[in-house]
Amino acid sequence: MRIGIDAMVIHFYLLRRGAGWLGWVSMRNLTAPVALAAALLAAAPVHAKPADTDAAKKILKDSIAIPTVMGRGKVPELAAYYASVLKAAGYADTDIEITPMGETATFAATLQGTTKQKPIVLLGHMDVVEADPKDWTRDPFVPVEENGYIFGRGSEDNKFDVSMMVATMAQLKKDGFKPKRSIILLLSGDEETSMTTTRALAAKYKNAEFALNGDGGGGLIGEDGKPKYYGLQAGEKTYADFTLEVTNPGGHSSRPGAVNAIAELSEALARIGAYRFTPQQNELTKVGMPIVADQVGGDIGAALKAFAADPSDAKAIAAIRADPEYVGQIGTTCVPTLVKGGHAENALPQRATANINCRIFPGVPVEEVRAELVKVIGDPGVTVNPDPDASASDASPLRPDVMAAVAKAVHARAPGLPIIPSMSAGATDSYHFRIQGVPSYGVAGLFSKASDSYAHGLNERVPVDAIAPALAHWDSLLRDLSK
Numbered sequence: 001m002r003i004g005i006d007a008m009v010i011h012f013y014l015l016r017r018g019a020g021w022l023g024w025v026s027m028r029n030l031t032a033p034v035a036l037a038a039a040l041l042a043a044a045p046v047h048a049k050p051a052d053t054d055a056a057k058k059i060l061k062d063s064i065a066i067p068t069v070m071g072r073g074k075v076p077e078l079a080a081y082y083a084s085v086l087k088a089a090g091y092a093d094t095d096i097e098i099t100p101m102g103e104t105a106t107f108a109a110t111l112q113g114t115t116k117q118k119p120i121v122l123l124g125h126m127d128v129v130e131a132d133p134k135d136w137t138r139d140p141f142v143p144v145e146e147n148g149y150i151f152g153r154g155s156e157d158n159k160f161d162v163s164m165m166v167a168t169m170a171q172l173k174k175d176g177f178k179p180k181r182s183i184i185l186l187l188s189g190d191e192e193t194s195m196t197t198t199r200a201l202a203a204k205y206k207n208a209e210f211a212l213n214g215d216g217g218g219g220l221i222g223e224d225g226k227p228k229y230y231g232l233q234a235g236e237k238t239y240a241d242f243t244l245e246v247t248n249p250g251g252h253s254s255r256p257g258a259v260n261a262i263a264e265l266s267e268a269l270a271r272i273g274a275y276r277f278t279p280q281q282n283e284l285t286k287v288g289m290p291i292v293a294d295q296v297g298g299d300i301g302a303a304l305k306a307f308a309a310d311p312s313d314a315k316a317i318a319a320i321r322a323d324p325e326y327v328g329q330i331g332t333t334c335v336p337t338l339v340k341g342g343h344a345e346n347a348l349p350q351r352a353t354a355n356i357n358c359r360i361f362p363g364v365p366v367e368e369v370r371a372e373l374v375k376v377i378g379d380p381g382v383t384v385n386p387d388p389d390a391s392a393s394d395a396s397p398l399r400p401d402v403m404a405a406v407a408k409a410v411h412a413r414a415p416g417l418p419i420i421p422s423m424s425a426g427a428t429d430s431y432h433f434r435i436q437g438v439p440s441y442g443v444a445g446l447f448s449k450a451s452d453s454y455a456h457g458l459n460e461r462v463p464v465d466a467i468a469p470a471l472a473h474w475d476s477l478l479r480d481l482s483k
């Protein structure tokens, strides 16, 4: 996830405040085909055991010891290390592809399938956010095992699940497991910064059936040690900035004309500030909101339930819009965030600009939002231009096979645990795979407490006893979904 927009942290934060980003879903709320598929999976024979815990722990520690922060050029070294682990497990040289891109690289390892069906891709990132050793209690790039935790930069984000995926890919090979669909582990090398490796991988593997991302979703454990829910990330809002600009000839401030760039821009900003986009609903919100409503109760619970049943319910919309916790769940939002204008105290402004930051509902094109802003402003003197990098990404459908396999893996360790489809802020590798038309699901194997989540922060750590269940999680998912 990108610096400053750690979806997992946002997710945990929202849960601590009483509700999932987009709601709670348990198996009883899923459609009949899902329940049927779950029953079929539950009846399937037990397979070989998951990867060895000590081997996976070693991979995690070795990964932390390679400081893959931007600017140090260490990602290719980590990629070579993962290649060595997989080759030792029996992968051929031709099954592994490391592609350098500037100082970083992409990594791909394929467990060949027995059919020509489209492959399943696994996603994770090798890079980590910078960490200043001065601020840490322990050296961030020396893995330290202490008090039941492994400390180090990337121990959680994202080297934990990446290591678990590498260990599981190695174990499947050693077991002689032959998937019907090829399983391709794809690791990006600059997910936390510019995501050029992510875009390259998404373009190259756009034929995948679907993607499972180890950098999204995961289980939340309460402070009492009991699992509270499992979040499955299936959608991300589009992050898009628009620049508003007004230019005038300017002149002396003692000689004002009919127009003033700052005044004109101000009127546009006031209109945008007062504007509300038409409420929207998708599969994630429709399924999840009634269950969130049951969790939170009160007036907001009633409003969420009413909106799920009727997305044109004006009273429900007003109540949800008044609550910053939920306003983002019912549609696109756009707000002015930066303003610049003028060049001297005593001069008429020649230029005034503003940034409008939008969080666009999944599936809505960026151009559609731009056109709506132009209409709202209603002044041809104000130009509206989107950041050229902004592109829309659909929410992924809640595929019965994926939902059932995730439910089986999660319920193996926590029977009956609610599984919540969630929508995050638009920051993971999945975002770019969805843009390419590949449904993508954040299904991390890590279960942790909110109080243990230090991703991007100081003294990042992961519980040692999270390793074994995460290995069982990935083993179960990969065996079930590739057959």
Ligand SMILES: [Zn+2]
Pocket (backbone or CB within 6 Å): 001, 002, 125, 157, 158, 215
């Ligand atoms: Zn991440």
